[in-house]
Amino acid sequence: MPTLLIVDLLAEREAFGEHGTGEIVRHFPGYEVLLWAPHTENPREYPFGERIESPVEHDVLFITGSRRNVSMWEPWMDEVAELIRSSEAPIYGICFGHQIICSALGGKVIREEVGSHFVAPVHYLDGRVVDQLFTHQDHVVDAGEMEVIASSEHCEIVACKHPTREISTVQFHPESVQSVLEHSLICGDMTIEERMAFGEGIQTLDVAQSLFL
Numbered sequence: 001m002p003t004l005l006i007v008d009l010l011a012e013r014e015a016f017g018e019h020g021t022g023e024i025v026r027h028f029p030g031y032e033v034l035l036w037a038p039h040t041e042n043p044r045e046y047p048f049g050e051r052i053e054s055p056v057e058h059d060v061l062f063i064t065g066s067r068r069n070v071s072m073w074e075p076w077m078d079e080v081a082e083l084i085r086s087s088e089a090p091i092y093g094i095c096f097g098h099q100i101i102c103s104a105l106g107g108k109v110i111r112e113e114v115g116s117h118f119v120a121p122v123h124y125l126d127g128r129v130v131d132q133l134f135t136h137q138d139h140v141v142d143a144g145e146m147e148v149i150a151s152s153e154h155c156e157i158v159a160c161k162h163p164t165r166e167i168s169t170v171q172f173h174p175e176s177v178q179s180v181l182e183h184s185l186i187c188g189d190m191t192i193e194e195r196m197a198f199g200e201g202i203q204t205l206d207v208a209q210s211l212f213l
Contacts, residue, residue: 004031005058005089007080009066009096011035011043015184016065016176018046023175024062024094025049027208034058038076039068055079061087063097065173070099071111071138080104090166092211098169099138102160105167106144112137117197122158122172124150130204132158132172140171161213174203174210 006024010017025033025048033049034056043051061083068074081104084091093101099109115137122132126149140157146169150159161168181201184190 001030001032002059003034003057004028004060004062005034005036005055006049007061007063007083007097008035008037008043009039009064009068011037012040013067013189014044014187015180015189018044019180019183020173020175021046021064022048023177023180024064024207027206027212028060031060038079039066039074055083058087058089061089061091063091063093063100064175065095065097065135068096069111069138070096070103070109092167093169094175094207094211095136095171095173096138098160098171099140101167101169102140102143102146102157104144105146105162106142107140107146108142108144109138110141112139116154117194119198119201119203120152120154122150122152124159132170132174132203132205132210133176133198133201134172135176136171159210168211168213170210172203172210174205174207176201176203177206178202 034052035049037043084104103109116134119133122130143160146160148157152158158171178201185195
């Protein structure tokens with residue numbers, strides 16, 4: 001059975017952690033799911049996957065979003081960056097995952113004064129224009145080894161792929177489907193005002209469509 005290693009950086013949250021990660025896992029049927037949360041000693045227990053204490057051999061590596069910031073580097077991020085550089089498996093990253101992958105491969109991330117919370121158009125170099133959900137304050141301003149394939153009005157580097165390795169990343173949150181947004185309001189992961197900022201929360205691309213290039 002192939003192994004999906006998820007660097008689960010929202011492991012303490014019910015909606016964006018458990019339910020958002022569940023949406024990611026849905027796109028990997030038949031995989032053994034391993035969950036590594038190096039940023040916390042108290043991750044939630046999900047109804048799927050196995051919690052591990054350190055990275056192991058894997059067939060796919062997926063790095064989620066986080067409430068932490070690449071621009072405010074913490075010691076545990078060194079191990080994640082080294083995993084990115086050394087892994088021979090396909091790698092996918094969302095939001096924080098996008099940022100730390102670019103950073104680990106020679107890029108640069110900066111922090112803006114105001115965070116972004118909305119659904120906005122994303123412009124791909126191939127001419128596609130899609131609507132995706134953003135919530136972030138760090139921005140990738142130099143993609144390093146990664147090639148930029150999409151941008152938006154508020155963020156120049158929104159999606160990347162590696163020219164020689166099977167790595168793709170997005171700044172937006174394709175895993176935050178409507179059911180995740182609604183649950184985030186019910187469980188308190190978001191306030192009413194934060195939820196209203198996303199409107200209907202309908203996105204054009206899901207996890208597979210945005211990352212499995």
